[in-house]
Structures are given as structure tokens and as C-alpha cells.
Amino acid sequence: MHTAPAKASPWQVFFLVAIGVFMSTLDSSIVNIALPTILKEFGSSLAITEWVVMVYLLTITCFLLTFGRLGDILGRKRIYAAGLFVFTLSSLFCALAPHIGMLIAARLLQGLGSAMIMACTPALLVDAFPDSQRGRILGLNGAVVACGLTAGPAIGGFLLSVASWRLIFYVNIPIGLVATLLVLRYLKESTRQKGIRNFDWQGTLLAALSMGLLLMALTHGYDWGFTSFLFLGILGLSLVCALLFILTEKKKPEPMLDLSLFQNRLFALPALCGMLLFCSLFFMVFLMPFYLMLPAGFSSSLAGKMLMIPFAFLLIFSPLSGSLSDRMGSRFLCTLGLFIMACGLFFLSCLTATETIWDIAWRLAMVGIGTAIFVSPNSATVMGGVPATHRGSGGAVLASARNLGMVLGVALAGAIFHFVFDRNSAGASLSAFSPEHAEVFMQAFRTAMATGACLALFSMIPSWMRGKETRKP
Template structure:
């Protein structure tokens, strides 16, 4: 059946994706200004980012399942409302604690939008056009990530940091109204009306929150600390409880039968691995460009945009190719290119021409673009319509977990190596004499990231054809 509103719904989904990605990159740029105005320190202000990530990751599967049960229209429109409310509360926040709390509200709204977006695209587009549509969504993600620092810089130069949140309010109100009208007649819009698995939702929230909290704080707490070990034990126990409940519950939060679908499980695993490998680059490169290279913030930002620019232009092409050629070879080749980018970054040294850095970063962007939309098309196309909300939430959860693990592993490897070589001196006391120690530690991180990428390439190829 051809659904004649599909491109209007695509535009609505694109707005939600653009808002969430733009907001994320703008907030990172604004953190130093927020820290100054609220007279706090970096260890406190980091929670503006961490709590958002915790909230989104913990609630994705719950809202994905709710969209299957209640219908995507209700969850999606509610997501715009909650995200807009959260943006307003962030803008008026007068203390760090209030701002962090407001980010929880904003993160809850973002998780509603993220959980539904891929499922909506797959629901309304025919099989032959899904890859192209999801590829264009990948381009929207890249546009948000690319324009975020530019828009943030403009707002921070001429206005208060509060306007990075206020800008979401008129867009969110308009999108809420449009969603109420456009999503009335979507396929499967009424939902299955099954009960929500509240026990599964609670154990998922506890498990993912404990895991992400432990991974993001491991370098501060120490790998043998009571708090880190406690977080890992809590995550493990919650995971066991989640599986036991899923087997006993008539309508579980996550359908364990999906784990029997080869083209759901293996692409999901490779998605997590890709983002873990990619974020070793995204996290470490600004430090390399700032410390050993001595580049300004403006030049560093311009270089860091490069992978996302390639993602912007190549994602739609990759999605269209996947519609005709299938995703297996594209995903495998994309992971190989990302691995080669990481290998090439091992050979960097201060004083190299900027062009030598740019082509290495571009290679990472091309590899990521070739992978993401074909892989998502495979995952979403492999599950029945009644479970696409779960699959959509699982895709976003795998992506977020990959990002967190990439940052956590890069931080752990770099910090342990650097402090060992400098006999306990941290990066906050960096001097030019430490360049050799920095580069050795940097190379270890890039090498580890390359191993993750090549392992992902093997899994992407081993999963077989559609």
C-alpha cells in the first residue's frame, strides 16, 4: 500500500532529529559559559551532558515499546511537548541543580522522539524506498551535528547561552501541532493495546543507568573502587532480572524472540561497535589538536566537523545503494574504512600539514556514512511492524551505548598510559615536554579503536545476506 503522506511525515521526523542533534552539539559548546555564569566546576557541569545521555538511553526501549502499544502518534506528539517543556525549563534555570533536572525532562522528550523516528519511516515508506529515506535521515543527523557548533558560536557571541534552549520552543510547538494532524492515519497508528511491562521497564532503566554511570565515571572513581564495582554489579543483576522477567511476562518490554532474528541481532551489535570505534576519534582528536598541535579552538572545531560533512552528503547515497545492492557489503566496507582511518591516525605527529589530518578524518566520515543507513534499514526491515518500536529503541540504545563505551574506553586507556609515563602527572598539567608521552597514549587509543572497527567489519560480513 502506498501511503501518500510519507514525505510530510519524513519532514516531521527530520525536524525532531535535527532538533535533538543540534541541541546536543550546541550544549557542548555552551558548557564553559554556563559554568562561568553559575560559578561551578567542570566535575559538576559535566552532569548537564551525562544526565541527558543517561535519561535518553534508559528510556528508549520503554518508549519504543509504548509506541507499539499506544500508537506512534501519541508518543511522538507527547515527545515534542515534553522536549519543548524541558527546553523552556533549561532556559530559565538559575542553578546547576535545576538545569540538570530540566535536562532530565528534555532527555525524556528526546527519547520519545528518537524511539519512534526510525519506526515511523519504516511504517510509511515502501520497502524499496526505506534505505533512501533512512539515508536522508542520516544526512539530517549530520546536518544537526555540523551546524550545532556554528549556531552555538553565533548565539553565544550575540546572545545568552539560554537562547540555545529557547530556540527549540517555537519549533517544538509547531511540530507538536503538525504531528497531531499528520499522524492521524499512519499504518498501525492505533497500536496493539497490549499492557506495558513495568517490571521490564524498571530493570532496564536501573541496568542501563548503572552501566552508563559506571562507564562514564570509571576514570574518576577507579576500576576497583566500591562505587564502580557496585554500578557494574547493579547493572548485571538488573540485566538478569530483565531476562527472567521477559521470559515470564506475557507482553515483555523486549521481545526475546527478536534475538532469534539474525538480521536484527548482528547488525545491532555492529552498530554499537561502529559508534564505539568512531567515538574514540571524536573524543580524543580535540585533545590532540589542542595540546600537541597547539591549534586554536576555531581551527580544532573546523577539523572536527569534517567527518560529519561527509556523513551529510554520503548517507543518502548509501541508503539508495542499499535499496539496490543490499547492505552486507556496504556495512562491511564502511567498517573497514573506519578501521583504516583509525590506523592512519596512529601515524599522526605534531607539525603535520592540516591536509594530512583532514583526509584521515574524512575517511572516518565516509566509512560511517556507508554503514549507518544501510545497517538501520536491515534492522528495521527484519522485524514485524508490531515490534518496530522496540527495534527502533534498540537501535538508538545500541548507538548511545557505543558512544559511551567509546569515550569510556578511550579515557581509561589514555589516562592509564599517560599518567604511567609521566609518573602520575595528569593532562591538566600538560607541558610541551610531554608530547612523546601524549602521542604514545594517543596511539594506543587509536589502535584499540581500530581493533573494534575491524571486529565489527567481520561481524557485518559474517551476518550473511538479507
């Protein structure tokens, strides 16, 4: 019988988990700053180059549930170590890519590795620490996520200034190899369920198709047209796959995702709130760079520093809110976090094109504080709402909801912004932005930010409806 990694050395587990979390989050933010350089070197179009980022996110979202379930069956150490190795190997392929197609393919493989890492980390941490410290440790994990997201633009900018964009991927290799060896040497295996023969391959395929098609439709919906046959057809296929997935999972004796988990309000409602929060957050994440660099006229360097503000507050407040949730539960903290975020987005919707750095900074700080107050208590509640044998699946649901919220936020913010901008500018292209478009831009920007604020306010309802947890001493 395998022993759980939890009781061996909890802080050793946290350190090993933090390496993988930092690498995967850093790589998602560090690559964005290299896109213009990659586009220029390969001579590819913007639409094709975007897939360097999109295929990574799509792959993670589609396969989180798969690897979460495999972690429950095969053991979380095994899946986590395999994820680190795949991530490291694919980083080498990215660095050596001779053309854009090979880079995109390597990023797909890197997304698989990241999905393995992200699906296992919440369960590994919850297994490792007592229930009384769950909020605190997930808060510290949120701080590691914030470190990766915050450091990405700064590290990427530095590496690009001294060498090729390929160095961004080369630096992963020694870190990833050392991390893989440390995990294999020191991390103990979790208790495993029944063998691989019981794995739900049909449910895996349907889940991946459903989420992949949905994200593809939402990502390209504006370009294709939301009433076009292509958009409606792909969206319809996504819904059909989702329905077949639900029907399949109900019949399976060993389903990939136990749908009965969603009957628990302390699992279902926090998972929903997590998706809605990240959807609201990515209204800001997606549109703020355009605001800072176009109507506000900031340099790319200054804009990058400004965008670090909300994640810096996430780094500061996540451990604090996690510790507080261990004593007072998540209901009040999560609802308060959503309210503060809604206020921050509302104040962002009041910006003009001539604001000072400080006028913008305190608004971004509010969004970061609201997010930090919410994330750790909410994650602790989700992970506390699943039995130990399904924590891999529970962590995967949590991560899937987060990633789905991110893509929904980008898609909705882009659709709202483009609709208002195109209508009021007589179809002007944002790529040809000039000062006379500033007011039209701000109208579209304000509409999108106000929509994000309304979504955050709405999210307070299911957040409060979760009720109170039964806290263990």
C-alpha cells in the first residue's frame, strides 16, 4: 500500500510543487512579450502567431480533467513528475523550432506538460498539510502563481534585451530537469485507485472536444461573425459533445469526473464563482495593455510595469486571505473580494485618456486586492468539498474553471470592445489607431470594463449562496 506524501515532509512537498507552479505560470506570461519578435523572425501573420499562446491555453484547459483523474488512478507523483519532464522536453523543442508551425506544435506539447503539473498541484498540497492549514497553504500557492505571472514580463524583457527569444525556452531546461529528479527522489506517492483499465477514455475525448470547440468558437467568434454558420456550427458541436459527456459520465461505473461532486454546494458554487471571477479579471488583463499604449500613450516598458501592479497585490494578500479563511471560512471573504474587484473594474470604466500613472495604479491595485482576497479561500473550499480519493479531479475542475474563465473574459471583452469601437468609428481598424480615435476607444473601453464590473457584482450572489463551511479544529 502506498503512503500519502502528506505526512512525510509537508514543506518539502510545497517546495517541489512551487517549482512546477512557478515554471508553468511564468511560461504563460513570459512568452507574450516575445510574440512581436517571433512574428518578425518567422515572417508569420498575427493570426498565426497568436496560436503560440492560444494552443498552450487550449491544451491546458482541455486536458486538466484528464490528468486530474489519471493522478487519482496512477498516483499524483507519477503524473506530476511526468508533467515536469514533458514540459522540459517541449521547452527544448520550442527553443529549437525552425519555423512557426513547429513552435506551435511544441507549445501544444508544452501545454500537455503544464496540464499534468496544474492538475496535480492542489491535491498534492491538500494531501500534504492538515485541514487546519489548507487555506494558508493554498494562499501561499497563490502567491507563487502571482510571482510567476508578475515576473514573466520583466524576465522576458530582460532576456530579449540580451539574447534571442529562444533563451526564454532554454532557461526552462536545467530547472525542469533538476525539479524532475527532486520529485522522483523525495516526493512520496499518493494512494492510488483502481488500474488504468478503468480509465474513462470516452469521457476524456468528449470533454476535450467540448471545451476545445467552445474555446475556439469564443476566441474567433468576432472575426467569423456571431451569426455565421461556422461560429454557430462549432458552438453547436461543442454543446452536443458536452451533452454526450454528461450522459456518458452518468452511465460509467468509474467516470473521469464524478458528477455527484456538483451536488455539494461547497464544491459547485465556489467552482462557478472561480470561473466568473477570472472571467471578470481578464476583461482588465486583456484590454488594459491597449489602453495604456494607445490612448494613454505609455511606452511598452512602462505599460508592462503598470500591469504588474494587480499581480503584486495578489502576491501580498493571497497568503493573508488564505490564513484568514482557515479561521472564518470563505463565504464572507470571497464575497468581499468580488465586491472590491467590481469596484476596481467600475473605477477603471471611469478612466479618461489623460489620467496620471497614480490615477490608474490605485484602480489596478483594487482589482488585485479583490482577486487576492477571493482566490485562496475559494480554492480551499473547493478542495475541501471533495473526498481524498477524488482530490486530483477536484483540483482539475478548479484549474479548468479558472482557465475557462480566462478565455471567456478575453472573448467577451474583445467582442464588446470591437462591437462598440466598430460601430462608433465607422469600421476603423485598431491597428491604425490615431489620436482622433481616442474618444471612440474610450467609449468601447468603458463599456467593456463596466460589463466586467457587473459580472463581478453578479458573482457575489452564488458566492454568498455557498453558505458556511464546517470548520475543523
